[in-house]
Amino acid sequence: MNQKYLVPLAGVFLLFLVAYTGVEGAGLQWLFGVVVPYAALLAFLAGFFYRVMGWASSAVPFRIPTTCGQAKSLPWIKQNWVDDPDTAGGVFVRMLTEIFLFRSLFRNTRAAFHRNEKNRLSYSWEIFLWVGAMAFHYSFLVVILRHLRFFTSPVPGCVKFLTKMDGILQIGLPELRISGVVLLLAVFFLLLRRIFDAKVSYISQAADYFPLFLILAIAGTGICMRYFTRVDIIGVKELTMGLVTFHPVIPKGVGGLFYAHVFMVSILFAYIPNSKLMHMGGIFLSPTRNMANNNRAVRHINPWNYPVKVHTYEEYEDDFREKMIEAGLPVDKKE
Amino acid sequence: MADQIKPDELLDKIDHTPERGDWMHTAVQIRPGMYCYSANPASLETMDMPNVRKWDPLDEDWKLPENWQEIIHNGIKERLERFRTFKVFMDICVRCGACADKCHYFLGTGDPKNMPVLRAELLRSVYRNDFTTVGKILSSIPGGKKLYGSRPLTLDVLKEWWYYFFQCTECRRCSVFCPYGIDTAEITIMGRELLNLLGLNIDWIATPVANCNNTGNHLGIQPHALMGMMEFFTEDIEEVTGVNCAPQFNKKGADILFITPSGDYFADPGTYTCQGYLILFKYLKEKYGLDVTWSTYASEGGNFGSFTSFEASKRLNAKMYLEAKRLGVKWILGGECGHMWRVVHQYMDTMNGPADFLEEPVNPITGTKFENAKSTKMVHIIEFTADLIKHGKLELDKSRNDNVKLTFHDSCNPSRSMGMLEEPRYIINNVCNNFYEMPPNTIREQTFCCGSGAGLNAGENIELRMAGALPRATAVKYVHEKFGVNRLGAICAIDRAALPTAMEYWVPEVGVTGLHELIGNALILPGEKKRTEDLRFEPLPGVEEEDDE
Numbered sequence: 001m002n003q004k005y006l007v008p009l010a011g012v013f014l015l016f017l018v019a020y021t022g023v024e025g026a027g028l029q030w031l032f033g034v035v036v037p038y039a040a041l042l043a044f045l046a047g048f049f050y051r052v053m054g055w056a057s058s059a060v061p062f063r064i065p066t067t068c069g070q071a072k073s074l075p076w077i078k079q080n081w082v083d084d085p086d087t088a089g090g091v092f093v094r095m096l097t098e099i100f101l102f103r104s105l106f107r108n109t110r111a112a113f114h115r116n117e118k119n120r121l122s123y124s125w126e127i128f129l130w131v132g133a134m135a136f137h138y139s140f141l142v143v144i145l146r147h148l149r150f151f152t153s154p155v156p157g158c159v160k161f162l163t164k165m166d167g168i169l170q171i172g173l174p175e176l177r178i179s180g181v182v183l184l185l186a187v188f189f190l191l192l193r194r195i196f197d198a199k200v201s202y203i204s205q206a207a208d209y210f211p212l213f214l215i216l217a218i219a220g221t222g223i224c225m226r227y228f229t230r231v232d233i234i235g236v237k238e239l240t241m242g243l244v245t246f247h248p249v250i251p252k253g254v255g256g257l258f259y260a261h262v263f264m265v266s267i268l269f270a271y272i273p274n275s276k277l278m279h280m281g282g283i284f285l286s287p288t289r290n291m292a293n294n295n296r297a298v299r300h301i302n303p304w305n306y307p308v309k310v311h312t313y314e315e316y317e318d319d320f321r322e323k324m325i326e327a328g329l330p331v332d333k334k335e
Numbered sequence: 336m337a338d339q340i341k342p343d344e345l346l347d348k349i350d351h352t353p354e355r356g357d358w359m360h361t362a363v364q365i366r367p368g369m370y371c372y373s374a375n376p377a378s379l380e381t382m383d384m385p386n387v388r389k390w391d392p393l394d395e396d397w398k399l400p401e402n403w404q405e406i407i408h409n410g411i412k413e414r415l416e417r418f419r420t421f422k423v424f425m426d427i428c429v430r431c432g433a434c435a436d437k438c439h440y441f442l443g444t445g446d447p448k449n450m451p452v453l454r455a456e457l458l459r460s461v462y463r464n465d466f467t468t469v470g471k472i473l474s475s476i477p478g479g480k481k482l483y484g485s486r487p488l489t490l491d492v493l494k495e496w497w498y499y500f501f502q503c504t505e506c507r508r509c510s511v512f513c514p515y516g517i518d519t520a521e522i523t524i525m526g527r528e529l530l531n532l533l534g535l536n537i538d539w540i541a542t543p544v545a546n547c548n549n550t551g552n553h554l555g556i557q558p559h560a561l562m563g564m565m566e567f568f569t570e571d572i573e574e575v576t577g578v579n580c581a582p583q584f585n586k587k588g589a590d591i592l593f594i595t596p597s598g599d600y601f602a603d604p605g606t607y608t609c610q611g612y613l614i615l616f617k618y619l620k621e622k623y624g625l626d627v628t629w630s631t632y633a634s635e636g637g638n639f640g641s642f643t644s645f646e647a648s649k650r651l652n653a654k655m656y657l658e659a660k661r662l663g664v665k666w667i668l669g670g671e672c673g674h675m676w677r678v679v680h681q682y683m684d685t686m687n688g689p690a691d692f693l694e695e696p697v698n699p700i701t702g703t704k705f706e707n708a709k710s711t712k713m714v715h716i717i718e719f720t721a722d723l724i725k726h727g728k729l730e731l732d733k734s735r736n737d738n739v740k741l742t743f744h745d746s747c748n749p750s751r752s753m754g755m756l757e758e759p760r761y762i763i764n765n766v767c768n769n770f771y772e773m774p775p776n777t778i779r780e781q782t783f784c785c786g787s788g789a790g791l792n793a794g795e796n797i798e799l800r801m802a803g804a805l806p807r808a809t810a811v812k813y814v815h816e817k818f819g820v821n822r823l824g825a826i827c828a829i830d831r832a833a834l835p836t837a838m839e840y841w842v843p844e845v846g847v848t849g850l851h852e853l854i855g856n857a858l859i860l861p862g863e864k865k866r867t868e869d870l871r872f873e874p875l876p877g878v879e880e881e882d883d884e
Contacts, residue, residue: 003481007482008482051426054422055419055422055423055426056419057416058415058416058417058418058419058421058422058423059416059417059418059419060418060419060420061417061418061645061685062681062682062685063681063685064420064518064521064681064752066507066510066511066516066518066751066752067750067751067752067753067754067780068511068751068754068780069754069756069779069780070754070756070757071707071753071754071755071756072706072707072754073707073718073754073755073757073758074703074718074721074722074725074758075703076725077721077757077758077761078757080754083780084754086707098514098516102514104433104511104512104513104514104516105431105433105512105514107511107512107781108433108512109436109437109512109776109781110436111351111436111437111442113349113351113442115346115347115349119346119809120809120813121442121805121806121809123774123776123777129431129432129433133431133514197432198352198353199351199352199353199432199435199436199447199450200430200431200432200435201355202353202355202356202358202447202453203358203430203432203435203447203450203452203453203456204430205430205482205483205484206481206482206483206484207482207483207484208429208430274467274468274469275469276426276427276428276429276430277429278426278427279427279428279429279514279515282423282426282427282515283427283514283515283516285419285423286420286423286424286427286515286516286517287419287420287423287516288420288510288516288517288518288521289515289516293753293754294707295680295681295684295711296679296680296684296707296708296709296710296711296713297706297707297708297709297710297711298710299684299685299688299689299710299711300684300685301685302685302686304417305685305686308646308649308650308653309383309650310650310653310654310657311548311549311650311654312657313632313654313657313658313661316549316550316551316632317632319549320550320557320558320559320631323557323558323559324558324559324631326559327558327559327562327563328562329558329559329562329584329585329631330585330586330587
């Protein structure tokens with residue numbers, strides 16, 4: 001067995017136990033329900049801000065977009081203005097497609113090599129990673145938005161509507177929320193891919209498995225509370241509204257499972273700025289995607305551009321004057 | 336070449352499934368055939384590079400300065416502040432693996448450290464250890480490094496960097512597929528800059544850079560020798576066309592300065608492309624009075640400095656504007672090249688501009704304003720020629736290229752750093768009747784590298800080059816078998832230097848050509864004789880039969 005995923009798995013289990021037993025055994029509701037969430041939120045906001053400012057403080061010396069289509073060129077050549085934009089508007093649309101549709105990942109191919117008389121290397125469209133990533137991110141987004149009902153009173157209409165749409169299949173009671181199921185399946189897919197795809201497994205670190213297990217546990221405890229243990233929603237909302245209004249209260253009748261859920265969410269939030277999960281912020285600052293390919297039309301300024309030693313024409317002519325004259329080349333100085 | 340690995344042996348080695356285990360604890364094996372010789376000390380000295388000495392990559396001792404770790408640490412720190420790309424790309428990779436099988440070197444060697452993600456992780460693991468808060472904390476806890484995937488910078492790690500950053504051609508194919516646009520070229524550029532801080536360049540890069548600095552071109556061709564080469568070309572062209580197409584050099588007050596990679600002066604089939612330029616310029620001079628000058632001082636379009644450091648790149652590139660200013664031309668025209676155009680398109684204006692002493696480029700023959708080049712004031716000859724053809728300014732007999740069954744290799748930099756995809760195809764369709772595209776996943780922005788770019792076109796790393804060329808060659812082989820393609824077109828001098836070897840190795844029936852060679856064949860020069868041969872002195876289609884009659 002591979003400790004790269006066993007250690008994070010054990011770690012997540014431990015986190016769960018710490019909160020669960022801490023509440024059920026030691027009565028640490030205040031710690032896990034109030035102190036930790038506030039601290040985690042603070043760590044998230046401060047960390048996120050620090051990281052983004054850190055990136056923003058680094059210079060962008062050159063304009064280096066990766067061009068993925070025909071550039072703006074001669075007037076009769078049709079430009080691909082999304083994949084190779086030359087204006088801010090085009091870049092904006094390109095960034096939208098990257099952020100909301102994972103445009104680049106959509107291109108993904110899978111290479112296959114067959115050692116036989118043909119020795120063919122072939123490439124086929126590989127859509128599953130894109131599907132898995134889209135399913136994961138969007139279901140997670142819906143789940144987060146749905147949770148706004150715990151932090152608002154009255155609950156805004158759009159959150160109610162989203163929740164209603166999420167349960168549109170009307171299976172079971174309480175009715176099944178599609179986003180939760182999709183989230184679980186998507187995380188499972190990404191996890192299995194990481195473990196069983198030899199290439200991805202080889203490049204993976206414990207830090208890649210940890211958030212997957214953590215999100216799995218968060219979704220798992222959430223689903224468990226909704227469909228099986230039937231958590232006391234009124235009590236939960238009392239606590240969450242207390243947090244939002246800065247008048248924290250610890251309700252009666254809410255068990256350890258809920259606190260474990262909240263604790264793991266807190267860990268996730270605090271973990272984000274210290275990890276690869278910062279890709280959510282980094283994608284906005286990626287110079288290969290957020291810059292226009294108008295390099296030769298508009299001069300880009302490098303803030304740290306410095307003068308360099310150049311071998312000048314005069315020095316060159318000094319080196320080669322006689323040979324140049326002999327070869328019939330014009331020279332600036334005759335002697 | 337005699338003892339080089341056979342194609343079948345090379346294919347036998349390919350396995351895209353990495354063995355189980357931890358890549359961090361698999362020490363690098365520097366293997367002959369896969370690496371380039373170390374830089375000649377004299378070449379490093381010319382460019383004021385540090386730690387000049389003789390050393391051998393196979394030696395245990397690389398003769399590094401005592402404080403080499405500190406030099407690298409400070410080098411990383413400085414570059415994190417100077418390059419947002421570097422900082423962001425160190426932080427945000429999620430190791431999704433989309434890039435893993437996009438690299439030609441991975442596809443050709445199966446070496447997992449040639450997966451772009453791992454190439455970057457070689458550096459990232461050290462970055463995590465030395466530059467992130469979590470990494471610093473975890474490295475003090477037993478087993479913490481393993482959790483975070485971090486490791487300290489040891490000599491083995493440095494050797495691994497050297498080996499693998501000189502197994503990347505900065506082609507940017509992986510960057511097309513990365514959901515965050517992480518560009519391994521950028522990481523390799525940083526890696527090579529860092530290695531150069533310790534004098535760890537390869538000779539195939541360092542010596543061309545020194546040559547280019549001193550003589551004006553990578554090959555070290557001195558001015559009189561360059562004139563001699565041009566005389567040969569002129570004689571050959573005259574034999575084929577009956578017209579004297581001698582170029583002019585270092586002419587003050589010409590309309591346009593023309594700069595092309597020196598590979599085009601030097602070796603077949605680049606030389607035929609060079610002859611194509613001469614024929615085109617002669618035609619434009621005769622028909623429209625366009626005055627084009629070449630330069631011996633700025634006789635290099637390519638820029639091996641860009642495979643060394645931004646500073647070296649800037650030093651070499653500066654000559655283009657300096658020479659244009661000295662000669663008082665209106666604007667600059669650039670030849671068919673790949674990385675040259677990465678530098679000209681994405682770096683030149685920023686590094687050495689503003690070129691306020693030049694005019695916004697206008698084609699005086701067609702009146703077309705090259706809006707896309709109005710600041711840098713340098714136009715790609717493919718844009719220029721496409722514009723001439725579109726306006727009907729060139730009289731072409733495309734049947735002269737009927738022996739050619741062409742496919743087109745998009746070069747990495749024109750396609751992924753410029754977006755020049757349609758212009759070459761427009762030219763091809765106007766000079767060639769038989770044109771067949773390779774499969775869609777191997778052309779345009781998804782094109783494969785020739786396997787020898789970014790200064791890796793040496794002789795001693797032939798196994799690496801042939802392995803890297805496999806994806807390109809396989810696609811060529813496909814159209815060769817399906818359509819009888821016998822010629823591979825490319826608009827890059829490295830391609831013209833590297834692909835003939837690759838074709839000979841993988842698809843021997845296919846030759847390599849630049850597009851201006853085809854133009855040289857098709858263009859009807861005023862006062863030319865009846866042509867019976869193409870620029871390669873091979874009989875034109877139909878000529879042999881006529882002789883028989």
